[in-house]
Every structure is written in structure tokens, then in C-alpha cells.
Amino acid sequence: MxxxxxxxxxxxxxxxxxxxxxxxxxxxxxxxxxxxxxxxxxxxxxxxxxxxxxxxxxxxxxxxxxxxxxxxxxxxxxxxxxxxxxxxxxxxxxxxxxxxxxxxxxxxxxxxTGDLHAITSANNLISAVIDNEIYWGTKLNIDINRIVWKRCMDLNDRALRNVEVQIKKNIKRKDKFTITAASDMMTILCLSKNMEDLKTRLENTIVAYDVEGKEIFLKDLNVVGSVLALLVDxxxxxxxxxxxxxxxxxxxxxxxxxxxxxxxxxxxxxxxxxxxxxxxxxxxxxxxxxxxxxxxxxxxxxxxxxxxxxxxxxxxxxxxxxxxxxxxxxxxxxxxxxxxxxxxxxxxxxxxxxxxxxxxxxxxxxxxxxxxxxxxxxxxxxxxxxxxxxxxxxxxxDNKKNIKWLINKEDSLETKIKKVINNFYYLKDYDFSENVLNKLKILNNSKYANLPICMVKEHSKIDGNIANLENYKIMIRDIELNSGAQFILVYTNSVFSMPGLSKEANFKDINVDNNKITGLK
Known part of the structure; x- marks a missing residue:
């Protein structure tokens, strides 16, 4: 000390x-x-x-x-x-x-110091509040098929990638778990510059849409104060x-x-x-x-x-x-x-x-x-x-240089994606799914068009071609807006936001001997 x-x-x-x-x-x-x-x-x-x-x-x-x-x-x-x-x-x-x-x-x-536990609790409090709004049938009129906020936990558990939650006897909905490190809450907190910035980002986070397609923000749930209380340390x-x-x-x-x-x-x-x-x-x-x-x-x-x-x-x-x-x-x-x-x-x-x-x-x-x-x-x-x-x-x-920039805020979302694929993955060919094309059209005409893109890609190959396919094209299979973190996630190929455990995972080697944790490597 x-x-x-x-x-x-x-x-x-x-x-x-x-x-x-x-x-x-x-x-x-x-x-x-x-x-x-x-x-x-x-x-x-x-x-x-x-x-x-x-x-x-x-x-x-x-x-x-x-x-x-x-x-x-x-x-x-x-x-x-x-x-x-x-x-x-x-x-x-x-x-x-x-x-x-x-x-x-x-x-x-x-x-x-419990940071990831606090993030997990704050994230899942929001999920609980969303389901509570649906349970009580509040004036928000949440569309249970258009909830974008996901639950999370800080462990690899592939069984939770897709789940069904029962809100009432006659109301069930599909949900997903991500690992805490891949959660929206993690990135929102990580990109915040101070508590005031965090509060603003949380307030403007889209968590769902109502039955008429209108955005529902975190501030609409009256839960921002409680989330901040969980994250204050x-x-x-x-x-x-x-x-x-x-x-x-x-x-x-x-x-x-x-x-x-x-x-x-x-x-x-x-x-x-x-x-x-x-x-x-x-x-x-x-x-x-x-x-x-x-x-x-x-x-x-x-x-x-x-x-x-x-x-x-x-x-x-x-x-x-x-x-x-x-x-x-x-x-x-x-x-x-x-x-x-x-x-x-x-x-x-x-x-x-x-x-x-x-x-x-x-x-x-x-x-x-x-x-x-x-x-x-x-x-x-x-x-x-x-x-x-x-x-x-x-x-x-000591050798000061003039930086160059690859991406401009004014670039269209398609141009931003193309620049990353061409210059970082060294690929000329790529495909957008029909779903992505529809979402791009909406985003390009929205106030979110100038946000950066955050690519989701497999990490062991520079182009993501882990199957070593001939005539390989990278597939842009989905995009998601994270309005709190202030970026747009671009999903390529197949990458899981909730990992699974391998057959010979590290947990088999970890133990406690004489009150000391052993087996960490």
C-alpha cells in the first residue's frame, strides 16, 4: 500500500x-x-x-x-x-x-473490483424493466418482437445464445444473451468520457420499438438513474x-x-x-x-x-x-x-x-x-x-508525422464498410443480405448516418475466410444500431457474441490450494 x-x-x-x-x-x-x-x-x-x-x-x-x-x-x-x-x-x-x-x-x-459484475447487473436491470413494462401493459406499447436490448453474463455459455422468456402465462418472447464483454452496456461505458457523457449516452440508447414502429429510448423507461447508481464505481x-x-x-x-x-x-x-x-x-x-x-x-x-x-x-x-x-x-x-x-x-x-x-x-x-x-x-x-x-x-x-485518415464522417455507411473490407481485409468482393440493404436504406436517411461502423469479424484470418473457401466473398449478414455507444455494428459471416466452452477448457486446471488460486495460465 x-x-x-x-x-x-x-x-x-x-x-x-x-x-x-x-x-x-x-x-x-x-x-x-x-x-x-x-x-x-x-x-x-x-x-x-x-x-x-x-x-x-x-x-x-x-x-x-x-x-x-x-x-x-x-x-x-x-x-x-x-x-x-x-x-x-x-x-x-x-x-x-x-x-x-x-x-x-x-x-x-x-x-x-467488481466492474464487470456491475455492468452485468446494470445491463440486466434494463432487460428486467423492459419485460416489466410488457407485464403491466404500460402506455409504451412495446412490440415484443422488436426488442433490441439483450441480456448478458460474464461467462461462456452457448446454451444462452437464444432463449425464450415467459413474461406472463400468455406472453412469451425470444431473447438473446451476449457475454458481458460484448454487451451494449460495456461499449457504452467504455466510450463514455465522464459521468455526464455516460448519462447522455444511456438516455439516448434505443432499447426497443413500439407497436407502431416508434423508437423507445432508455430514458422512456425511467431507469437511467438506477443504472447510473450501479455504475458509479x-x-x-x-x-x-x-x-x-x-x-x-x-x-x-x-x-x-x-x-x-x-x-x-x-x-x-x-x-x-x-x-x-x-x-x-x-x-x-x-x-x-x-x-x-x-x-x-x-x-x-x-x-x-x-x-x-x-x-x-x-x-x-x-x-x-x-x-x-x-x-x-x-x-x-x-x-x-x-x-x-x-x-x-x-x-x-x-x-x-x-x-x-x-x-x-x-x-x-x-x-x-x-x-x-x-x-x-x-x-x-x-x-x-x-x-x-x-x-x-x-x-x-520524436519523429512527428502528419496523420492521414481512411474514413470520413460524411462517407455513406456503404462506403465506410467498403473501405474497411478493401483496405483491412484486402477483399474486393462482398455481399449484403437483403435484410442489410433494407436497414442501410433506413439508417442512411436517419440522424445516425454519420456514425462510425464497428465490424464484427472472426479474428484468426485477416479476411475471415476460416473455411479456406475458393472464390470467397465476405457476407455482410446483419447490421445493428447501438445509439448509446454511438456506432453501427456490422456483422460479417458467422461470429457469436456469446462464446462456448471448448472440450478441454481452462476451468479443468483451476483450483484452490491453501487458499491460493492455482492453474491460471
């Missing part, structure tokens, strides 16, 4: 503006720091399409933060909160690894320390293949106000997390990266590229960053099993094509293993 208090003091955070959740976690009241004029350098972490166990983006982001603090820079990281679904399911922890880790791992990956960023005492904000966690894939705007902005270098991680590969950071999170153009770090591992490159003849997959991801004329460095995340021959082939190709790169060995060596990478990032941040 003394260590955290001392570090917070060094970042000029007053003791009245934070409270401890146990001895090693604090919540920060960010409100008085919003108007600070100081703005640090933003380092955005992304990667190529990851292998099933990930690319080590979080590990690399923590290593860079530790490395920057080692060389005398004032650095702070902003990460997403783990979701219990992946913890017990496919991927495991979201706290880094080895010597590049944030602590306490067990608490962060389990209940932490969840909106505050959490702070912990890395193994090497780097301050680490961990706050909110939307999925990147469904939602925006980045921690809260509040925590990113707080890190930028307090530190000289703010390190932020985007989800999955640059075809998802980076694309959404630039085109959705950054829609107001106020979070421009001073340097983008592309994380690669030799193991993943073996899945995608031919070391002898080309690095085509890597090059596609690097071009994503070049679209915006941003500073770029490739971080080669060192792992056991890397062959020196393959490393040499990679570095030779990067040198030949004028890409800046450095190896990161923070996993094994801590800050010393990422020192050179940190130094390179500092040098690159």
Missing part, C-alpha cells in the same frame, strides 16, 4: 482521489484530472493475426512500460479488464506473463502495479472481434494526462483492434498514436508466412498502419523455440523494407529485456 501510494504521489494523484480495494488495487476518481493540459505520447500496441494462445501483446505492452520507466521516462499502461469467459474457457489470463506481468494476477482475472479506473512497479490502469474490456477491443477512453485519457508515455493495447490483430481504434474509438480524432508497435512472434509467422520467399501476412498488417502515416516499430516477441535462422530471415526482410524493429525479451529478463525496444520507441516518438 505504501509503494502504490508513493507511486501515485509521484504522478501527482492526490490521496483524496483514490481508494484501496485491498492492499494492492486502487480505484481512482479521475474527474479533477480531465482538464489537465499535459498530454503524453500515445503508444498503441497491435499485432498480426495471433496464434490460438495469443501473440503476447499484453506481455509486450507491460514490458515496454517497464522498459520506459527503467530508462528514466514516466510511463503508464492502460489495459483491458479480463473477462471470466476466456479465463475459464479458451485463452486464460489477461495480465501478461513471466517477468512482464501485472499483479495480483488471481484477483485481476477473477472478480477484481465501475466508471472509475482501477490501478495496480507491474512486477517492476510500473503503474498500470486496468479498466473495462470489450471484445475486439465483436466490439471495440480497447480499454476505456477514461483510462487512456488519464494515462495521457499523468504520464509522458501512455501505452494502450488494442485487441486481436490490426485487422480488428487497430482498425477499430482508428475508425471507432478515435472517431473524434483525439487519441492519435505517436507510435504503433506491431507485435510478432516467430511461432505465428510460421502459421502465416513463408520465411524463405516472403512475409506477405506481416506486410499486410504493416500496411494497415501505413494507411494512416503513423510511426511504426515491429516488436519481435522472443519465445522459447525461436530459431536463429528464422529470426535472421525476418530481420533481414524488415531491414530491406525499411521497417524499424527490435526484439523484446521482457518475458524472461524483465525491463532489461525490453530496454532497447523502449529506447527505439522514444526515438520514433
Amino acid at each position: 505504501k509503494k502504490i501510494a508513493s507511486i501515485l504521489e509521484s504522478f501527482n494523484i492526490d490521496k483524496d482521489d483514490y481508494e484501496f480495494y485491498g492492499k494492492d488495487i486502487v480505484k481512482i476518481d479521475f474527474t479533477k484530472y480531465q482538464n489537465l493540459k499535459k498530454k503524453g505520447n500515445l503508444i498503441l500496441i497491435t499485432s498480426i493475426n495471433p496464434k490460438p494462445s495469443g501473440e503476447g501483446k499484453t506481455t509486450t505492452a507491460i514490458a515496454i512500460t517497464d522498459g520506459l520507466n527503467l530508462i528514466g521516462k514516466k510511463a503508464m499502461i492502460a489495459l483491458r479488464e479480463p473477462s471470466l469467459g476466456p479465463v475459464f474457457g479458451a485463452k486464460g489470463t489477461a495480465t501478461g506473463g513471466g517477468e512482464s506481468e501485472v499483479l495480483p494476477v488471481e484477483r485481476i482475472n477473477m472478480h477484481f 465501475a466508471i472509475k479506473p482501477n490501478l495496480v502495479l507491474s512486477k517492476y512497479n510500473s503503474p498500470s490502469l486496468i479498466h473495462l474490456g470489450p471484445f475486439a472481434n465483436i466490439a471495440i477491443g480497447t480499454n476505456s477512453i477514461i483510462s487512456s485519457q488519464l494515462a495521457l494526462k499523468l504520464a509522458d508515455y501512455a501505452i494502450v493495447e488494442s485487441g486481436f490483430g490490426s485487422d480488428l483492434g487497430f482498425e477499430k481504434f482508428m475508425n471507432v474509438v478515435n472517431y473524434d480524432k483525439d487519441l492519435i498514436p505517436d507510435c504503433v508497435v506491431m507485435v510478432v512472434t516467430i511461432a505465428s509467422l510460421r502459421l502465416h508466412d513463408d520465411f524463405i520467399n516472403n512475409f506477405y501476412h506481416l506486410e499486410q498488417h504493416l500496411k494497415h498502419v501505413e494507411l494512416y502515416n503513423l510511426n511504426l516499430v515491429v516488436a519481435i516477441n522472443v519465445m522459447n523455440g525461436d530459431s536463429q535462422e528464422e529470426v535472421d530471415l525476418l530481420t533481414k526482410w524488415l531491414t530491406k523494407n525499411n521497417y524499424s524493429f527490435e526484439r523484446n525479451n521482457g518475458y524472461l529478463e524483465g525491463p532489461q529485456g525490453s530496454k532497447k525496444l523502449a529506447q527505439k520507441i522514444v526515438e520514433i516518438c
Whole structure:
């Protein structure tokens, strides 16, 4: 507690503006720091399409933060909160690894400070109120077939993807569960800049339509105040320390293949106000997390990266590229960053099993094509293993560039979709379902026409062609308006917003021995 208090003091955070959740976690009241004029350098972490166990983006982001603090820079990281679904399911922890880790791992990956539970409760309160309105037959006249708000829970449970709820003996309706990380409530809170902004977004969230087709907003349910009461602490960023005492904000966690894939705007902005270098991680590969950071999170153009770090591992490159003849997959991801004329460095995340021959082939190709790169060995060596990478990032941040933008607010929704498909998935052909064409016509003639689009896509292939089909076309199968988060979801192919558990999921390895949680990996 003394260590955290001392570090917070060094970042000029007053003791009245934070409270401890146990001895090693604090919540920060960010409100008085919003108007600070100081703005640090933003380092955005992304990667190529990851292998099933990930690319080590979080590990690399923590290593860079530790490395920057080692060389005398004032650095702070902003990460997403783990979701219990992946913890017990496919991927495991979201706290880094080895010597590049944030602590306490067990608490962060389990209940932490209760943010995701609060979001789940707030989300499901709204669903309960909607059904209560139908039960009592109020003047809202809700059309039970046009309720767009979904229930959620923070676990992988495929059986809840489609459910039927009985409101009265003679009234049943279809409903869906999403995982909390993919819920509308998560993205609304994550994109809110303060409590006032959150209130406005909630009030203007469409939850259903009445029998005449008129929009029903959350404010019409008279529940906004209660929702805010449930979120009054969840909106505050959490702070912990890395193994090497780097301050680490961990706050909110939307999925990147469904939602925006980045921690809260509040925590990113707080890190930028307090530190000289703010390190932020985007989800999955640059075809998802980076694309959404630039085109959705950054829609107001106020979070421009001073340097983008592309994380690669030799193991993943073996899945995608031919070391002898080309690095085509890597090059596609690097071009994503070049679209915006941003500073770029490739971080080669060192792992056991890397062959020196393959490393040499990679570095030779990067040198030949004028890409800046450095190896990161923070996993094994801590800050010393990422020192050179940190130094390179500092040098690159001094090279100020004029950013370019891919998408304009004035672009039609079809144009926005086309630009992402052409420039990020490298596809020329795509199809809209009839349902989508009808919805696009309505949205293009509405007050929502200038909103950004948030693509929903499978994460392991850059084009989403997981079946390796010939003459492949990506299908735009549905679109949904999220008026609270202020974007339009565009669903491609078949991606579930409620994951399922695999046959050999992580829950089989987790246990408690001598009151300590074991098996998290």
C-alpha cells in the first residue's frame, strides 16, 4: 500500500482521489484530472493475426512500460479488464506473463473490483424493466418482437445464445444473451468520457420499438438513474502495479472481434494526462483492434498514436508466412498502419523455440523494407529485456508525422464498410443480405448516418475466410444500431457474441490450494 501510494504521489494523484480495494488495487476518481493540459505520447500496441494462445501483446505492452520507466521516462499502461469467459474457457489470463506481468494476477482475472459484475447487473436491470413494462401493459406499447436490448453474463455459455422468456402465462418472447464483454452496456461505458457523457449516452440508447414502429429510448423507461447508481464505481479506473512497479490502469474490456477491443477512453485519457508515455493495447490483430481504434474509438480524432508497435512472434509467422520467399501476412498488417502515416516499430516477441535462422530471415526482410524493429525479451529478463525496444520507441516518438485518415464522417455507411473490407481485409468482393440493404436504406436517411461502423469479424484470418473457401466473398449478414455507444455494428459471416466452452477448457486446471488460486495460465 505504501509503494502504490508513493507511486501515485509521484504522478501527482492526490490521496483524496483514490481508494484501496485491498492492499494492492486502487480505484481512482479521475474527474479533477480531465482538464489537465499535459498530454503524453500515445503508444498503441497491435499485432498480426495471433496464434490460438495469443501473440503476447499484453506481455509486450507491460514490458515496454517497464522498459520506459527503467530508462528514466514516466510511463503508464492502460489495459483491458479480463473477462471470466476466456479465463475459464479458451485463452486464460489477461495480465501478461513471466517477468512482464501485472499483479495480483488471481484477483485481476477473477472478480477484481467488481466492474464487470456491475455492468452485468446494470445491463440486466434494463432487460428486467423492459419485460416489466410488457407485464403491466404500460402506455409504451412495446412490440415484443422488436426488442433490441439483450441480456448478458460474464461467462461462456452457448446454451444462452437464444432463449425464450415467459413474461406472463400468455406472453412469451425470444431473447438473446451476449457475454458481458460484448454487451451494449460495456461499449457504452467504455466510450463514455465522464459521468455526464455516460448519462447522455444511456438516455439516448434505443432499447426497443413500439407497436407502431416508434423508437423507445432508455430514458422512456425511467431507469437511467438506477443504472447510473450501479455504475458509479465501475466508471472509475482501477490501478495496480507491474512486477517492476510500473503503474498500470486496468479498466473495462470489450471484445475486439465483436466490439471495440480497447480499454476505456477514461483510462487512456488519464494515462495521457499523468504520464509522458501512455501505452494502450488494442485487441486481436490490426485487422480488428487497430482498425477499430482508428475508425471507432478515435472517431473524434483525439487519441492519435505517436507510435504503433506491431507485435510478432516467430511461432505465428510460421502459421502465416513463408520465411524463405516472403512475409506477405506481416506486410499486410504493416500496411494497415501505413494507411494512416503513423510511426511504426515491429516488436519481435522472443519465445522459447525461436530459431536463429528464422529470426535472421525476418530481420533481414524488415531491414530491406525499411521497417524499424527490435526484439523484446521482457518475458524472461524483465525491463532489461525490453530496454532497447523502449529506447527505439522514444526515438520514433520524436519523429512527428502528419496523420492521414481512411474514413470520413460524411462517407455513406456503404462506403465506410467498403473501405474497411478493401483496405483491412484486402477483399474486393462482398455481399449484403437483403435484410442489410433494407436497414442501410433506413439508417442512411436517419440522424445516425454519420456514425462510425464497428465490424464484427472472426479474428484468426485477416479476411475471415476460416473455411479456406475458393472464390470467397465476405457476407455482410446483419447490421445493428447501438445509439448509446454511438456506432453501427456490422456483422460479417458467422461470429457469436456469446462464446462456448471448448472440450478441454481452462476451468479443468483451476483450483484452490491453501487458499491460493492455482492453474491460471
